[in-house]
Every structure is written in structure tokens, then in C-alpha cells.
Amino acid sequence: xxxxxxxxxxxxxxxxxxxxxxxxxxxxxxxxxxxxxxxxxxxxxxxxxxxxxxxxxxxxxxxxxxxxxxxxxxxxxxxxxxxxxxxxxxxxxxxxxxxxxxxxxxxxxxxxxxxxxxxxxxxxxxxxxxxxx
Amino acid sequence: xxxxxxxxxxxxxxxxxxxxxxxxxxxxxxxxxxxxxxxxxxxxxxxxxxxxxxxxxxxxxxxxxxxxxxxxxxxxxxxxxxxxxxxxxxxxxxxxxxxxxxxxxxxxxxxxxxxxxxxxxxxxxxxxxxxxxxxxxxxxxxxxxxxxxxxxxxxxxxxxxxxxxxxxxxxxxxxxxxxxxxxxxxxxxxxxxxxxxxxxxxxxxxxxxxxxxxxxxxxxxxxxxxxxxxxxxxxxxxxxxxxxxxxxxxxxxxxxxxxxxxxxxxxxxxxxxxxxxxxxxxxxxxxxxxxxxxxxxxxxxxxxxxxxxxxxxxxxxxxxxxxxxxxxxxxxxxxxxxxxxxxxxxxxxxxxxxxxxxxxxxxxxxxxxxxxxxxxxxxxxxxxxxxxxxxxxxxxxxxxxxxxxxxxxxxxxxxxxxxxxxxxxxxxxxxxxxxxxxxxxxxxxxxxxxxxxxxxxxxxxxxxxxxxxxxxxxxxxxxxxxxxxxxxxxxxxxxxxxxxxxxxxxxxxxxxxxxxxxxxxxxxxxxxxxxxxxxxxxxxxxxxxxxxxxxxxxxxxxxxxxxxxxxxxxxxxxxxxxxx
Numbered sequence: 001x002x003x004x005x006x007x008x009x010x011x012x013x014x015x016x017x018x019x020x021x022x023x024x025x026x027x028x029x030x031x032x033x034x035x036x037x038x039x040x041x042x043x044x045x046x047x048x049x050x051x052x053x054x055x056x057x058x059x060x061x062x063x064x065x066x067x068x069x070x071x072x073x074x075x076x077x078x079x080x081x082x083x084x085x086x087x088x089x090x091x092x093x094x095x096x097x098x099x100x101x102x103x104x105x106x107x108x109x110x111x112x113x114x115x116x117x118x119x120x121x122x123x124x125x126x127x128x129x130x131x132x133x
Numbered sequence: 134x135x136x137x138x139x140x141x142x143x144x145x146x147x148x149x150x151x152x153x154x155x156x157x158x159x160x161x162x163x164x165x166x167x168x169x170x171x172x173x174x175x176x177x178x179x180x181x182x183x184x185x186x187x188x189x190x191x192x193x194x195x196x197x198x199x200x201x202x203x204x205x206x207x208x209x210x211x212x213x214x215x216x217x218x219x220x221x222x223x224x225x226x227x228x229x230x231x232x233x234x235x236x237x238x239x240x241x242x243x244x245x246x247x248x249x250x251x252x253x254x255x256x257x258x259x260x261x262x263x264x265x266x267x268x269x270x271x272x273x274x275x276x277x278x279x280x281x282x283x284x285x286x287x288x289x290x291x292x293x294x295x296x297x298x299x300x301x302x303x304x305x306x307x308x309x310x311x312x313x314x315x316x317x318x319x320x321x322x323x324x325x326x327x328x329x330x331x332x333x334x335x336x337x338x339x340x341x342x343x344x345x346x347x348x349x350x351x352x353x354x355x356x357x358x359x360x361x362x363x364x365x366x367x368x369x370x371x372x373x374x375x376x377x378x379x380x381x382x383x384x385x386x387x388x389x390x391x392x393x394x395x396x397x398x399x400x401x402x403x404x405x406x407x408x409x410x411x412x413x414x415x416x417x418x419x420x421x422x423x424x425x426x427x428x429x430x431x432x433x434x435x436x437x438x439x440x441x442x443x444x445x446x447x448x449x450x451x452x453x454x455x456x457x458x459x460x461x462x463x464x465x466x467x468x469x470x471x472x473x474x475x476x477x478x479x480x481x482x483x484x485x486x487x488x489x490x491x492x493x494x495x496x497x498x499x500x501x502x503x504x505x506x507x508x509x510x511x512x513x514x515x516x517x518x519x520x521x522x523x524x525x526x527x528x529x530x531x532x533x534x535x536x537x538x539x540x541x542x543x544x545x546x547x548x549x550x551x552x553x554x555x556x557x558x559x560x561x562x563x564x565x566x567x568x569x570x571x572x573x574x575x576x577x578x579x580x581x582x583x584x585x586x587x588x589x590x591x592x593x594x595x596x597x598x599x600x601x602x603x604x605x606x607x608x609x610x611x612x613x614x615x616x617x618x619x620x621x622x623x624x625x626x627x628x629x630x631x632x633x634x635x636x637x638x639x640x641x642x643x644x645x646x647x648x649x650x651x652x653x654x655x656x657x658x659x660x661x662x663x664x665x666x667x668x669x670x671x672x673x674x675x676x677x678x679x680x681x682x683x684x685x686x687x688x689x690x691x692x693x694x695x696x697x698x699x700x701x702x703x704x705x706x707x708x709x710x711x712x713x
Contacts, residue, residue: 027534029571033542036564037549072533099537120541124548 017042022062022092024048024055024081025070034068034123041125052076056084064092066132069114071098071105079112086113093132097123139185142201146181146208150174153211156224160214172372173211179379180204187386195245199238200382206231207375226271229263232308232348235378236315239341243333243385252318259311266304273297305356312349316342333388340381344374396420397485404493413493414441417470420486427471429457430498432505438469441497443504446471460487460494467495513685520682531582539575543568591630595620599630600651607637607649609666614652621660625712628686629653629662632694635679636664636706644668644704659692660712665705672698680706 021043025031028050035045046062049055052075059067067085071078082094094114102109102117109117116131157170181204188197210231212224236259240252247253274297319342326334351367400420404413418426429438429446438446448457448469456477457469470487487494550564583589591599597616604611620626633651640649646668654661684694692710 027538027542029542029574030538030545033545033549033567037545040549040553040560099533099541121544123541123545 018044019066020044020046020062020064021066021068022047022049022055022058022064023068024050024052024058024073024078025068025097026050026072026074027070030070030120037123038068038125038128041129043125050074052078052081055081056088059085059092060088066128067092067094068128069094069096071096071100078114079108082112082114095128095131139189142181142185146178146204149205149208150178153177153208156220157211157214160216166214168369169211169214169372172376173207175376176372176379177204177208177211179376180207180382183379183383183386186383190386194243196238196242199234199241199245200379203231203234203238204379206234222271226267229267229308231375233259233263235341235344236311239337239345240315240318242337242341242382249318251314255311255314255318258307259315262304262307262311266300266307270297270300270304273300302356305352309349309352309356312345312352316345316349319345333385336381336384336388337378340374340378344371344378347371347374396422396482397489400486400489404490413490413497417486417490421470421472421476421483423473423476425473427455428494428497429469429471430494430501431466431468432498432502434502435505439501439505441501441504443501443506443508445505458483458487460491462491462495467491467498509688513688516681516685517689520685528582528586531578535578535582536575539571539578543571543575546571587627588630591626592623596626596629596653599626600633600653603630603634603637604651608641609637609644609646610648611637612648612650614650616651616653617655617660619655621655621712624690625660625710628683628690628692628710629660629708631686632662632683632706632708633664635683639672639679640664640666640668640704643672644670646703655712658711658713660710662708662710663705665703667703669700670698670702670704671700672696672704683708 021038023031023034031048038045046064047058049058052073069078069081078096096114096117097120099120101119118127153173154170157173158166180200184197184200187200210228212220213228215221237256241247319338323338347367347370351371354364400416403416414428418424429448432439438448440446451457454474455471456474457471459469460467476483546564546568550561553561588599590602597618600616604613640646644666646666649666652663687694687708687710690710694708696706698704
């Protein structure tokens with residue numbers, strides 16, 4: 001177990017280093033915490049968006065490599081945003097997140113073009129790195 | 134018409150009648166003096182007498198007045214038998230007036246009003262033809278030229294034979310055409326009448342119609358210039374029907390009275406047999422001869438009328454063309470009969486029918502009141518359930534958007550702090566500080582939310598403490614004029630609390646008020662809550678689901694909630710909740 005930990009931890013730091021991220025969430029306190037967490041692990045947070053449409057605009061403008069995307073947003077929900085981004089041909093790695101459980105969304109997470117889903121209660125830089133690897 | 138007036142008219146009729154009698158008997162240019170005298174008096178006095186009776190029975194109707202006018206016009210016509218040239222001319226000039234008045238009378242019987250536009254046009258033409266055209270003819274011609282012993286026409290300006298001939302021919306044509314149209318209109322009236330209406334119309338329409346047909350025939354004979362024998366015979370027959378006409382009107386009026394009595398007694402019989410729901414309306418429709426009759430039941434609680442299904446009806450003002458006659462039972466208003474405005478003349482009948490039906494109406498009223506309450510209950514129950522679901526949705530959203538988000542952020546911060554606690558203690562401490570702030574916020578939000586669901590202070594310490602708490606948190610200064618120290622059933626306490634809470638929230642949001650006064654009083658087995666502000670007023674009770682929900686909540690406890698909010702003069706929310 002120790003060997004795995006020693007091996008995995010520096011790897012995660014190295015791969016995350018310099019990766020650009022857009023954080024999409026309508027709660028400022030969550031965005032602030034997520035930014036702090038990601039930056040502590042070497043990610044570069046290039047922008048934040050509080051709703052679906054400004055998220056789509058920000059992706060076009062900032063070309064982030066990763067989008068951390070809350071599912072519940074005031075206008076379009078995260079699934080619709082992920083679909084639009086996929087159709088637009090922009091290809092950031094999309095990480096869906098929510099304060100709800102995976103089971104609250106049924107099959108929608110699997111059907112989405114997003115890379116995957118991490119509940120907010122388990123959200124960490126490592127989890128994101130593992131998912132987008 | 135007042136009594137002395139009627140006496141005066143009667144005296145005038147006697148005097149003029151006697152004068153007329155003398156004029157006719159002494160008339161030297163007349164062959165059937167005796168018969169004419171009798172007919173003129175019979176017609177004149179008959180119409181005046183019957184007219185006086187009709188006017189006393191139905192003072193609001195024109196029918197009586199018109200009949201009196203016809204009577205005097207009949208006497209006027211007889212003056213044409215006079216030997217004196219002025220009296221003779223007055224009589225001759227006015228001899229057609231009786232027919233114009235008859236056209237008016239028959240077309241407006243029995244309501245006294247001319248309902249159709251065509252009828253009004255016909256009456257106008259008849260008056261014009263018998264006055265203006267008649268006068269013009271007298272100015273240009275001596276209509277009695279053929280009559281050797283007739284006195285001279287003092288109005289004659291100039292003998293213009295051609296013009297006079299054309300004028301007379303036109304006058305005749307117009308008269309024939311008008312009479313034809315009148316007979317057709319009377320026929321249509323007969324065809325469209327109900328059986329009971331026909332009973333009172335029949336004598337009038339039959340004799341009146343015959344009179345007009347005879348008159349038309351005699352005019353046609355005159356126009357065609359046929360033998361004077363036929364003309365004389367027709368004229369006598371015409372006078373005969375004219376003399377019968379007042380009695381036809383009398384019969385019609387009596388039958389009408391009789392049919393009222395009949396209507397009430399048949400209604401009594403029908404009600405005695407028991408009526409099902411809705412058939413009271415049918416029974417009244419038949420008794421009043423108004424198929425469109427509607428019943429409105431008075432519901433004191435709602436301070437409004439409702440129909441038999443319990444739906445509210447507006448009676449002030451009554452629907453167009455309708456009149457509402459209020460029906461009372463043992464001094465209490467039980468409802469109203471909404472009937473055709475034409476029945477205004479028969480207010481006695483409507484009152485009699487209403488009094489007969491009052492008890493049944495009272496029973497149906499209770500029925501309708503119950504139905505209205507059931508409908509309202511059903512609607513408010515549905516609203517309460519819907520409001521319950523909406524409330525749960527709101528709670529879920531508030532939890533998700535508030536405390537839950539903060540706890541998530543807190544979790545991320547703590548995980549990061551744990552990672553950094555050995556390598557970067559300063560950053561870890563900053564993260565822990567941020568986490569504590571999030572925790573404080575989350576706790577505060579949870580407390581607010583819990584208080585919104587049900588305030589613990591209300592359960593633990595009662596209304597006074599809970600209302601003081603509300604007042605303390607209100608951004609607009611609150612004066613608690615009076616509250617209750619005693620404990621009430623918890624449903625009543627929460628209703629009072631939430632009425633005040635919602636009212637204060639609204640004051641803070643919309644009223645632009647300086648102060649709010651809150652009063653809670655318990656008296657006469659109920660709790661009265663009043664929240665008044667000195668703000669801008671103009672609040673719309675229909676707007677905002679908050680008040681509606683409160684109203685339902687209060688109504689569920691058999692209470693009621695009122696909002697008074699005149700523009701620019703503050704808003705007052707009042708609730709009364711029964712409390713044993």
C-alpha cells in the first residue's frame with residue numbers, strides 16, 4: 001500500500017502540473033475552495049463561470065484542457081453544457097460534479113459525453129487527475 | 134296616476150261625452166245620427182273607463198294612458214258631425230288621430246313599450262300621416278266637398294285640386310301600407326306568444342286586428358272609389374269593432390290578473406308536491422312566463438349571491454335587460470329572482486311568486502351554500518397540498534443551495550488542509566480559518582431554515598416570545614401593541630405566527646413603511662390578528678402565493694383573512710381564527 005502511495009502521489013503532481021482548468025459552478029464559496037485545491041496541486045485555473053451559457057463562452061475563449069462542471073446550474077444544466085461543448089468540437093476533458101450522488105442522476109451520467117463524475121463530497125485534485133488521465 | 138287625477142279625467146270624459154252627444158244628435162249632415170252617437174259614446178267612454186282601470190292596476194305602464202287618449206280621440210272624431218264650421222273642422226282634422234293612437238296602443242300591448250324598431254317606425258308614420266299630412270290636406274282642399282250640408286273649411290288657403298288629390302292619394306296609400314304592416318306585426322306577436330300569454334292577448338289581438346282589417350278595407354274601397362253603400366257598411370262595422378275594443382282590452386287585463394292568481398296557485402300546488410333541485414327554477418319560470426328566469430341564493434358568509442351550483446353571481450348591477458327581485462323569508466334575505474326587465478310591471482306577481490317559493494328557496498339556498506362551501510373547501514385543500522409540495526421543493530433547494538454547498542466547500546478545504554498541514558502550516562491555518570467561516574455560515578443558514586419550517590421558540594415559549602423574536606428580526610421597526618401570554622392550540626399559534634411573519638416579510642419587501650403595528654387579541658372565542666403598516670399601500674391580494682397560502686391555512690381552521698390596502702394609505706392584514 002505504501003509503495004503504491006509513494007508511486008502514485010508524485011505522478012499525480014507531475015501530470016497535473018500546468019494543466020489549465022475552467023471551474024463552472026453557481027456557488028462562489030465552492031468555486032473559491034475548488035480553485036484553492038486545484039492550484040495547490042499544480043493546476044492552472046484559467047477562469048470561472050457561474051452558469052451554463054457563460055461556461056460555453058469561456059471554453060471558446062480560454063480553451064481550457066479541463067472543465068470542472070457542476071451539474072445543477074441556473075440556466076442550462078451540466079449535461080446540456082457537456083453536450084453543447086461536444087457538438088461545438090471543443091474538446092476539453094469534462095469532469096461533472098454535484099453535491100448529489102451519482103444515483104440521483106440515473107443513466108444520464110453514463111450517457112453524457114463528459115469524462116466522468118465526481119461527487120463534491122469526494123472531490124480532490126487527485127480524483128480529477130485520475131479521471132482525466 | 135293619482136286618484137284626484139283619475140276623477141278629473143272621468144269628469145272631463147263625462148262632460149265632453151255629453152257635448153259630443155249633443156253635437157252628433159244635432160248634426161244635420163249625417164244619416165246615421167243615433168247609431169253614431171251611441172258608437173261614439175260607447176267607444177270614447179269605453180276606452181276612457183277601461184284606460185282608467187288599467188292605469189290604476191299598472192301605474193307604470195303606458196297602456197292605461199294610451200287607452201284614455203284613444204277614448205278622447207274617439208270623442209274628438211265625433212265632433213266632425215257638428216254644424217259649426219270651427220268645431221266641424223277640429224273634428225275632421227282630428228278624425229284620424231284615433232287610428233294612430235290605436236296602432237300605438239295595440240303594438241305596445243301589454244307592456245306599454247314599443248319593443249321593435251319596426252313597431253316604432255310604424256307608430257311614427259301613423260302619427261305623421263294623421264296629423265301633419267292631414268293638416269296639409271286641409272290647407273289645400275275641402276275634404277268634405279261632396280257633402281252638401283257640411284260647413285265650410287276655415288283652414289282652406291287655396292283650392293289646389295291636383296296637389297290636394299295627390300296628397301290625399303299618398304295619405305291613403307301610406308295608411309293602407311301602415312295598417313297592413315301593423316296587422317302583420319300583430320300576427321307575428323300572436324305566433325310567438327306562449328299559451329298563457331295568448332290567453333290575455335287573444336281578445337285584444339282578435340278585435341284589434343279585425344278593426345284594422347276593416348279600416349284597411351274601407352280605405353281600399355275609398356281609394357278604388359267603389360259604391361258608397363259598401364263604404365257605409367264597412368264604416369258601421371268598423372265603428373262596431375271600435376266600440377267592442379275597450380271591452381276586449383278589459384277582458385285581456387282581467388284574464389291577465391286571473392292568470393297571475395292562477396300562476397301563484399299552480400306554483401303552490403307544484404311546490405306542495407315537492408320539487409327536486411333546479412326544478413324550483415322551472416316552476417318559477419312557468420309561473421312568471423319568463424323561460425330565462427334564474428335563481429340566486431344568498432350566502433351570508435360570503436356576503437354574495439351564488440347560483441344553484443354554488444358559483445358566485447354578480448347581481449349589482451343585474452345583468453343587462455334583467456332585474457333582480459330580492460326574496461325574504463321570515464325577515465331574512467334568502468335569495469333573488471333574476472327575471473326579465475319587462476316583468477318590472479308585474480312586481481306584485483314576482484313578489485307573490487317569490488313569497489310562495491320562499492321556503493323552498495330557503496332550503497335550496499342552504500343546499501347551494503353548502504355546495505359553495507364544499508367547492509371552496511375542495512379548492513383550498515388542493516391548494517394546501519400543492520403548497521405543501523412547493524414548500525418541500527423550496528426546502529430541498531434551500532438546503533442544496535445553502536448549507537450543503539457550504540459543507541461541500543468545507544470538505545474540500547479540510548482535505549486540502551490535511552494535505553498541507555506538515556508542508557505548509559501557514560496555508561493550512563488559512564484554510565482552517567476559511568473552513569470555520571463556512572461552518573458558521575452553514576450553521577446560520579440551517580437555523581434560518583429550521584425556523585422557517587417551524588420556530589422552536591413558538592413551541593417552547595409561545596406566541597408572545599415568538600412574535601417578539603419576529604419583531605426583533607424585522608428590518609422595519611415593529612410595535613407589538615398587544616400579544617397573547619396564554620398558550621393556544623398549536624395549530625392556532627402557528628397560523629397566527631405565520632400570518633404575522635408573512636405580513637412582516639411583505640412590509641419589508643414592498644411597503645416602504647416607517648413602522649408596523651402588530652396586535653393579537655383573543656375575544657368572543659376567536660383570535661384576531663392585525664398587522665398594519667404606514668407604507669405605500671396598493672397591495673394586490675390576488676398577487677403573491679404567500680398570502681393565498683396563508684388564507685388557505687387560516688380557512689382550514691375556519692377562520693378568515695382580509696387584506697385592506699388603499700393606494701398611498703398603508704396596508705392592513707387581518708385574520709380571525711376561531712379558538713374555543
